[in-house]
Amino acid sequence: xxxxxxxxxxxxxxxxxxxxxxxxxxxxxxxxxxxxxxxxxxxxxxxxxxxxxxxxxxxxxxxxxxxxxxxxxxxxxxxxxxxxxxxxxxxxxxxxxxxxxxxxxxxxxxxxxxxxxxxxxxxxxxxxxxxxxxxxxxxxxxxxxxxxxxxxxxxxxxxxxxxxxxxxxxxxxxxxxxxxxxxxxxx
Numbered sequence: 001x002x003x004x005x006x007x008x009x010x011x012x013x014x015x016x017x018x019x020x021x022x023x024x025x026x027x028x029x030x031x032x033x034x035x036x037x038x039x040x041x042x043x044x045x046x047x048x049x050x051x052x053x054x055x056x057x058x059x060x061x062x063x064x065x066x067x068x069x070x071x072x073x074x075x076x077x078x079x080x081x082x083x084x085x086x087x088x089x090x091x092x093x094x095x096x097x098x099x100x101x102x103x104x105x106x107x108x109x110x111x112x113x114x115x116x117x118x119x120x121x122x123x124x125x126x127x128x129x130x131x132x133x134x135x136x137x138x139x140x141x142x143x144x145x146x147x148x149x150x151x152x153x154x155x156x157x158x159x160x161x162x163x164x165x166x167x168x169x170x171x172x173x174x175x176x177x178x179x180x181x182x183x184x185x186x187x
Contacts, residue, residue: 010079010121011078011079011117011118011121011122012076012077012078012079012085012118012119012121012122012125013076013077013078013079014074014075014076014088014122014125014126014129015074015075015077016072016073016074016075017064017073017074017075017087019065027060027061027064027065028057029084030060030064030073030075030084030087031057031060031061033084033086033109033111034055034060034109037109037111037112039109040055040060063091064089070091070092070093071089071090071091071093072089072090072091072093072104072130072134073087073088073089074087074088074089074126074129075087076088076110076114076122078114078118085110085111085113085114085118085122086108086109086110086111086114086119086122087109088106088107088108088109088122088123088126089107090104090105090106090107090130090134090136090139091104091105091107092104092105092140093136102135102136102137102138103136103137103138103139103140104130104134104136104138104139104140105139105140105141105142106123106126106127106130106139106140106141106157106178107141108122108123108126108148108151110122119151120151120154120155123151123155124155124156127139127155127156127157127178127183128183128184131180131183131184132184136180137179137180138177138178138179138180139157139177139178139179140175140176140177141157141175141176141177141178142173142174142175142176143173143174144166144167144168144169144171144172144173144174145171146174148174149174149176152174152176153176155178156178156182156183157176157177157178158176158177158178158182159174159175159176160175160176160177161174161175162174162175163175
């Protein structure tokens with residue numbers, strides 16, 4: 001496994017997930033990690049259907065393993081360990097393979113012990129991966145959680161809008177965008 005777009009003194013390592021390469025239970029382990037941290041209801045706040053089914057193992061697997069391959073998952077570890085610290089994924093891909101207008105949504109999950117500088121580094125590396133390897137021109141993110149909104153800003157995503165009361169439970173929904181030029185050229 002190699003480090004993707006990592007700084008010299010890296011705090012994080014990203015490894016692309018490929019179904020045929022990783023052990024059969026990898027997606028289950030990712031889901032179980034989220035469950036153990038109590039994060040499933042937080043990450044799947046926008047899914048439709050009964051609360052008992054939102055973010056369950058079936059919905060989670062369907063989301064990360066679509067038939068067409070529009071979802072790209074990156075596993076996150078520390079450079080000195082193979083312990084899973086979280087994962088990131090791009091989904092809602094539109095225009096892949098086209099020159100202009102290719103966009104994706106950016107999603108993150110980290111263990112609490114990984115929050116802070118290591119998580120920001122991993123997320124920044126993932127944005128660069130999305131632009132340089134996957135070829136996105138724009139990456140979007142949205143969240144009802146103020147801590148996640150601060151994380152998005154800390155990694156260079158630009159606030160675009162706040163939709164008052166739009167999310168589940170009447171929470172505001174914060175929307176962010178990053179463009180290839182902003183991230184790769186530092187604008």
